Amino acid sequence: MDDLTEMLKGTLEGCVLEIIGSEETYGYAITRRLNELGFVDVIEGTVYTILLRLEKNGLVQVTKRPSGQGPPRKFYALNSAGRKELATFWAKWEYLSSRIDKLKEGGR
Amino acid sequence: MDDLTEMLKGTLEGCVLEIIGSEETYGYAITRRLNELGFVDVIEGTVYTILLRLEKNGLVQVTKRPSGQGPPRKFYALNSAGRKELATFWAKWEYLSSRIDKLKEGGR
DNA sequence: ACCACTATACGGTAGCACGAGGTAGTGGAG
């Protein structure tokens, strides 16, 4: 698949929120999960910048735990502000994708 | 609806391509059409930057015609490179939206 | 003469994903 970076702007952060919302997890695993899901070119650096942004914006709760197979992991969980932001993200996605699909069908 | 600017990145240009592809038209009218379609906050300046970019990238054929109710209009039509780019855009959109929807359904 | 509507252009800004590189910890192969 072609380069999706521009199209991912605004949506990738929402995807990370969704992943965190479904299970407390950490950066490295989130990257692997995104790759599995078809976001094949998403790289760790990108995910970490998003995670730091989420933390800075007060949307997540962070817990550091030892790993046993590498450095300690930073686990992320959504707080109430994060859950609200996630809901907003899905509302925006619904809105946008419905308009785009309408346009695609030659919507007049 | 909340601010969609980040989510529009990468997709708005494709929308403009689609509109031009369905009918030879000009900037001001494209803006009005986008507003009708639900992209309510898209403003003329944004559309003109996209149109200039399309022209610079050799995706459109431009024809200037007098208007009768204002300054002359610059009409845009897709050339073969533009049609190819439009097809690529829809392929990317299909890919992305299917992955996002899968993620939303808790896709495992 | 002024304003509203049509129509285009342009310089600057902010936000985002990404690339490249660096730091650490664990464990296995040579």
Added chain:
DNA sequence: CTCCACTACCTCGTGCTACCGTATAGTGGT
């Protein structure tokens, strides 16, 4: 024991994009 692979995190800089404010210009109404 040294090297490498894998895990795991961080950071600085870059490029692209949509957007904002502003300017210019033509037409028609009051």
